[in-house]
Amino acid sequence: MPSSKLLKERIESIQDTMKITNAMYLISSSKLRKARKNYQNVSPYFNRMRDTISRVVPHLPEEPVHPFFHERNTANPKRAYIVLTADKGMAGAYNQNIIKFLKENADENDRFYVIGQVGYRALYHKDPRLVEEFRYSATAPTLQRARDITVDAIDDLIVVLETDDGQRGFGEAPPTAVITGDTIPSVAGGITQFIAPKLIGREVEKFDELHDIIDKAMVHNTTAKAAVEMAVYDLVGKRWNVPLYKLLGGAKCELETDITISVNDVDTMVRDAVTAAERGFRILKVKVGNDASLDALRLTSIKKATPAGTVIRVDANQGWTPKQAVRIISMLEDANLDAELVEQPVKAGDLEGMRYVTQRVYTPILADESVFTPADAIRILESGAADLVNIKLMKTGGLYNAMSIASIARALDAECMMGCMLEGNVAVTAAAHAAMARGSVTRIDLDGPALCTENPVHGGAQFNGSRITLPDAPGLGITDIDGLVPFSL
Numbered sequence: 001m002p003s004s005k006l007l008k009e010r011i012e013s014i015q016d017t018m019k020i021t022n023a024m025y026l027i028s029s030s031k032l033r034k035a036r037k038n039y040q041n042v043s044p045y046f047n048r049m050r051d052t053i054s055r056v057v058p059h060l061p062e063e064p065v066h067p068f069f070h071e072r073n074t075a076n077p078k079r080a081y082i083v084l085t086a087d088k089g090m091a092g093a094y095n096q097n098i099i100k101f102l103k104e105n106a107d108e109n110d111r112f113y114v115i116g117q118v119g120y121r122a123l124y125h126k127d128p129r130l131v132e133e134f135r136y137s138a139t140a141p142t143l144q145r146a147r148d149i150t151v152d153a154i155d156d157l158i159v160v161l162e163t164d165d166g167q168r169g170f171g172e173a174p175p176t177a178v179i180t181g182d183t184i185p186s187v188a189g190g191i192t193q194f195i196a197p198k199l200i201g202r203e204v205e206k207f208d209e210l211h212d213i214i215d216k217a218m219v220h221n222t223t224a225k226a227a228v229e230m231a232v233y234d235l236v237g238k239r240w241n242v243p244l245y246k247l248l249g250g251a252k253c254e255l256e257t258d259i260t261i262s263v264n265d266v267d268t269m270v271r272d273a274v275t276a277a278e279r280g281f282r283i284l285k286v287k288v289g290n291d292a293s294l295d296a297l298r299l300t301s302i303k304k305a306t307p308a309g310t311v312i313r314v315d316a317n318q319g320w321t322p323k324q325a326v327r328i329i330s331m332l333e334d335a336n337l338d339a340e341l342v343e344q345p346v347k348a349g350d351l352e353g354m355r356y357v358t359q360r361v362y363t364p365i366l367a368d369e370s371v372f373t374p375a376d377a378i379r380i381l382e383s384g385a386a387d388l389v390n391i392k393l394m395k396t397g398g399l400y401n402a403m404s405i406a407s408i409a410r411a412l413d414a415e416c417m418m419g420c421m422l423e424g425n426v427a428v429t430a431a432a433h434a435a436m437a438r439g440s441v442t443r444i445d446l447d448g449p450a451l452c453t454e455n456p457v458h459g460g461a462q463f464n465g466s467r468i469t470l471p472d473a474p475g476l477g478i479t480d481i482d483g484l485v486p487f488s489l
Contacts, residue, residue, distance in 0.1 A: 079110045085119030095119065117265060156424055157187055158484055161231040163204060167238050170478045171231030172426035173223045173394075179369060179421060180394055182223040190217075190224035199228070204235045211400040222372065222397035229398030230430040230476070237475030244430070244475055248403065248437035255432055255468040257444045258283035258313060263290050266298050273302040280465035283311040283340075285445055289319020296331045303337050313443075315343040318369060322346050322353035329361040341388060341443075343417075344368040355385040366390055366417060372397075374404045381412045390417045391434075391441070393427055399434050406438035419445035424452065429460035429476050432468055444468070456482035 081102060085095050095118045102112065114120050159171035173191070175182040194217045202210060210232050214225050237244040245253065259281040261273050273284055286302060288295040295316075303312060320328065325345035332339055341364045346353040348369035358365045367386035371377055372395045380386050389409060396402045402418075409416045418435040420428055428446045435441040449455060449463060458480040462469045471477040 085116030169231035169235035171227035173227035190221040225397040234475040244433040245436040250437035263287040289316040410440035417443040425457040
């Protein structure tokens, strides 16, 4: 028989659970009332639209061409179910009842739009009615998951610098607040209020001087600095009528990029990896880190499913503790995963923790969010905190510092990756020029534009599967950009 102390603890636990449940009930009730109010507010609009259409339809030709006016097939109707399930536990009975309801009531012609990992896993591979486009959920949101959902629309700012003789230089400033702290208003304000006024009347060819002006115009706001600086470099190349990579000392004009496999359930990640391999991508950058218990399984499953010779890069996105990182990476090494590298296994500020990992595994460790400045690169490489560094223009504040980091790495007998975040074709073109100009840049992660559905940029880098080529045109090789709208604060 349980002791009185144990019974007391159980009673207290139940009481605490009841408090949490009551709080959740109050929150859900409040949201339900708000949703009901919104519905009531729009209901008159829909009623009026229905009445208007009812009056219009009798006056249409006998064969209306618009599908909205076709008579519904009531003999064999098709229905769509929006299925709301949980991402994790705490709702077992609810999840089971939802799935049971679908199986008992849905017809073979119906379709399921599932929100929540529990429902998705229950139906995936088991029910052909699942619409897979809606596989994203709300648990553990990451930058990469947002990127995968919205790669057809990037919040972006384009900087255009114009000389007295009419030459235009282009730069790009896509804000990434979770990494750099920059937003569209802060970037636009930094450029218009602090950087641009200091550049008017300056000589384009003096880009060392212009770099200092841009860099010292304000602290932080690396995104704004990067955009203006790449526009300056574009103008310099156009002034001398030479591609930027040649101006910087490069010779090759083609690169091979990896492609990102977003963190998700195991089956989805395997499918995405196989699809990428079929598209001709030899190098996969696999995102993990949101669930350490699944990460090893995700990676080994992808390794088994992809062709021999596929290169796997692991990006933990700061998701592990140092001890977790050592344990997981060691497991991968024992499983012969042969990962090319592991990117940012621990928190960006935990350099001692990253050094702990680097010293205890054989797989090379790549520092990403830990490296913004040349000083960061020196500190990390000299201390042995990482084997390689990841260069991103939006972190470094532009091409000048990016190439400085590449030169530092070469001096310290280390290598670099040239990467990107949410950049479009302008910024990725600039990064590709820089990568081609420095021999220490041996790895490329510039897949951003390849994931987008449209490209408004005329000229610049061209993507053919995993291959990035640069035109033999002056500067960045960009001549124009469609759809530019003046920005006002």
